[in-house]
Amino acid sequence: MVAEARRRAAEGHDVVRLDIGEPDLPTPAHIVEAGVAALRAGATRYVAPAGIPPLRAAIADVQRTRGVAATAEQVVVTSGAKPMLLYALLALVQRGDEVLVPDPGYPGYAAAARIAGARVRHYPLARDGAQFRLDVDALRAAVRERTRVLVLNTPQNPTGCVLDDHERLAIAELAEERDLWVVSDEIYDGLRYDDRAASSVAALPGMAARTVVVDGFSKTYAMTGWRLGYGVMPSSLVPAVTALVNESTTCAPAFVQHAGLAALTGPQDDAIAMRELFRARRDALVAGLRGVAGVRAEAPDGAFYVFADVAGLLRAGETCVALADRLLREHDVACIPGAAYGRRGEGMLRLAFTTSEERIREAVTRIRAGGQEGTKRGQEIR
Numbered sequence: 281m282v283a284e285a286r287r288r289a290a291e292g293h294d295v296v297r298l299d300i301g302e303p304d305l306p307t308p309a310h311i312v313e314a315g316v317a318a319l320r321a322g323a324t325r326y327v328a329p330a331g332i333p334p335l336r337a338a339i340a341d342v343q344r345t346r347g348v349a350a351t352a353e354q355v356v357v358t359s360g361a362k363p364m365l366l367y368a369l370l371a372l373v374q375r376g377d378e379v380l381v382p383d384p385g386y387p388g389y390a391a392a393a394r395i396a397g398a399r400v401r402h403y404p405l406a407r408d409g410a411q412f413r414l415d416v417d418a419l420r421a422a423v424r425e426r427t428r429v430l431v432l433n434t435p436q437n438p439t440g441c442v443l444d445d446h447e448r449l450a451i452a453e454l455a456e457e458r459d460l461w462v463v464s465d466e467i468y469d470g471l472r473y474d475d476r477a478a479s480s481v482a483a484l485p486g487m488a489a490r491t492v493v494v495d496g497f498s499k500t501y502a503m504t505g506w507r508l509g510y511g512v513m514p515s516s517l518v519p520a521v522t523a524l525v526n527e528s529t530t531c532a533p534a535f536v537q538h539a540g541l542a543a544l545t546g547p548q549d550d551a552i553a554m555r556e557l558f559r560a561r562r563d564a565l566v567a568g569l570r571g572v573a574g575v576r577a578e579a580p581d582g583a584f585y586v587f588a589d590v591a592g593l594l595r596a597g598e599t600c601v602a603l604a605d606r607l608l609r610e611h612d613v614a615c616i617p618g619a620a621y622g623r624r625g626e627g628m629l630r631l632a633f634t635t636s637e638e639r640i641r642e643a644v645t646r647i648r649a650g651g652q653e654g655t656k657r658g659q660e661i662r
């Protein structure tokens with residue numbers, strides 16, 4: 281869908297892009313300047329595979345604000361968060377072990393687990409109207425004898441849900457009881473719209489010893505193209521993960537790491553302003569979608585996606601994949617079908633509010649037109 285949207289835009293179509301999970305805003309100026317200054321100062325050579333010491337220390341400081349008692353030595357820096365997801369699973373599983381991933385959930389988790397030689401099992405998120413939440417009982421039922429790793433994502437892509445205290449405690453109890461490792465993807469933690477204090481599952485008693493926290497700079501600081509991420513893990517895992525970095529990418533580029541250091545230790549005004557802008561866009565998109573007959577939408581607590589129930593827009597026999605394709609071909613609105621995130625995503629569309637409110641309103645107008653056409657044609661078929 282993303283590639284087709286790019287192709288149509290390149291051909292001159294006025295495509296409203298609600299498909300890609302990438303901030304449309306520039307990287308804050310002080311971060312760019314730090315990267316440029318590092319280049320000019322000669323930060324163009326290899327550095328230690330685990331990352332430059334000042335950045336590792338700054339990441340540990342950030343983790344402590346989330347309640348995770350991490351040290352710099354427990355941090356490994358990578359070229360984006362995706363590699364860390366893969367490295368963590370490669371370090372944790374053996375062939376035939378099982379990895380639990382959410383449904384709906386980011387498809388990269390299952391892909392990384394399979395590359396690592398594991399079997400993938402999905403645990404279903406519970407649906408309440410257009411919202412999804414962790415189903416603790418279903419998660420517990422999904423654990424089997426060979427289950428080795430539980431993958432979490434909070435705030436979650438595509439649903440925008442954020443784990444609450446009860447859910448985190450239940451996960452910790454289950455992990456302790458069944459001796460599970462937890463890989464907690466917290467890449468959207470800087471884009472939370474609720475008033476709850478940030479808290480990682482790794483902050484709970486005993487969980488730091490069995491959790492790998494995965495995070496990065498792409499979403500919070502609009503640094504997708506810089507490719508900078510990291511993992512925070514028990515000291516026992518650091519040598520294996522560092523070896524994987526060393527034998528694959530050698531290290532994240534030094535000047536990029538200096539930019540990341542500026543992101544964490546410099547002023548946070550731009551990051552806060554971006555979050556508040558996304559909040560306003562979220563509210564505009566949800567309000568607009570609620571005015572479209574056949575659509576149910578709830579405001580997410582985090583990330584920058586609305587996972588909308590569009591079952592009422594589907595023509596007879598139409599899937600959400602076909603609907604997304606129709607909206608792109610006939611109305612030039614690009615979005616991702618919910619089925620891309622698992623079986624429980626059928627009947628849903630993921631719409632990213634990573635464009636201006638003006639473009640969001642235009643997208644809603646086009647979706648409404650597509651829905652009216654679909655209803656009319658569905659009636660004709662019947």
